[in-house]
Amino acid sequence: MIIEGPVLKYGDKIDTDIIIPARHLKYTDPNYLAQHAMEPLDPEFYKKASKGVVVVAGKVFGMGSSREQAAIALKAAGVRVIVAESFARIFYRNCINNGLPLITLPNATKEIKEGDVVKVNVETGEVRVGNKVLNGKGITGMALDILKAGGIMEYLKRVSQVPTQGG
């Protein structure tokens, strides 16, 4: 899976209260959430991302809360893939479950500039910026299986692990 797009770049420790503030968590509608993505840091994000973008960021992107709306909001706003130096565990899983791919790339914020057009191989983790080839960590194993299935629930249906007794 290869994804291309222009870069919107952010720094370290972009937390979930930045990605989608708690006052929006009473709803799960992607279109509503998209309009408030990254609101406290970049009120123009929704406009900037709408044509399809690659978010590049520093360390522990998505740290903080378990709110799945963080993944839903970014995806619905137009983020095609996130390339960060590292990710918070819960956020990473939420993205996989919502079909938003992510690549871990050390030095991502040093090697890539705002506005660069990058080409990302989601499985190998290879990121191309102009003639430069950067090697990150792609999505593999269980996470890739879940992403390809379209999230954990679709994955469960596929592997038939659902117990038969009802609730």
Add this chain to the structure above:
Amino acid sequence: MTGTLTEKILSRASGRSVSPGDVIEANVDIVAFHDLTGYHVIEVMEKANMMKIFDKSKIVVAFDHLAPPPDVRSAEIQVNIRKFVREMRLPNFHDVNVGILHELLIEKYALPGQVIVAADSHTTTSGALGAFAQGMGASDVAAAVITGKTWMVVPQPFKVELTGTPGKWVNGKDVALKLLGDFKADYFNGMSIEVHVRNPKAFPTDYRATVSNMGIEMNADALMFVPDQETKDYIKTMRGKEVELLTPDPKASYQDEYTIELEKLEPLVAAPYSVDNVKTAREVSNVEVDQVYIGSCTNGRLSDFQMAAEILKGRTVKTRCIVIPSSYEMFKQAMEKGYIETLVNAGCVVTYGTCGPCLGGHFGVAGPGEVIVSTSSRNFRGRMGSNEAKVYLSGPSVAAATAATGRITDPRDLQ
């Protein structure tokens, strides 16, 4: 079976001998959610048309984020979850008058050696009792509700040792902030922290719960205290139950180790806007403060109100001061000990069992330009309300001393 606590718990839960880096499917002992994530969990189950529950006795539901509901949508969310609880006949449901989910888990449910997943990042709190406890999003929790299993990567274990006895005004918050200040918020990503307490009684379960709670702020996969006599005594006191302890092998091998000498710690704060922007309270003692919040799943327990009451006894607060014991049980005990009366007499606003202003929900949301000192877990921009508010995190002693003077105060400097 030998190894770290992490390896022992996850080996048992997955039915095979595991090592760090392994991808495993673990059986879970408890799956939990609250109001603000619970409706989303139910939505995911409905959308997938999988309204099944692996074991009703192992599901815990508590209302806390929207308790009591501040607006119509919050009330509607609770109406919908109550309906689900009724239809599914879930026995472990706690409405708005019982407590914050993570506090209820340690008071009533969590046991050493268990695997616990819940739809809230502060699920790490149950690590205080030696459980491997992780927060997850609504979809992952829905999957665990249905199957009783979850997938995970076995984290790298890191050992923290606590030696000695903390000083009078130091508690779990200062240990959590010490770790965050020394290592920064990204260091423990992909690791599980196992805390060994050299002198178990010197660092009680209240303090441990604060440190485990903030394990997520360290981005650790889990933060567990190695269960010991204090753990046994806590569960015996709270539930009248004797428990078995699962402990690491004495020769267990850790990726690295770090020792904190408790008597050397002093009251710390995390300054805006990051949990790892750690300073001593004295370094920021000139900062004027509008509101103090003492409560949350981080620091809303009996020992927190004991410290606050000792400081505010006979004084009148010079900031707005909001006090929220994390559960009915904590509120009742604080009332019986006289702490609530002391705090009310000092001019504090008191309720119980809600997350309140921690996430900017209600009961004291931060306004533009305001400075807050909070015993909760996060000071991110906008976390407690306005983007233009500044939040300093501290333990209850600094919070209470600050309420008494109107500016950030180390309790040792109170006149």
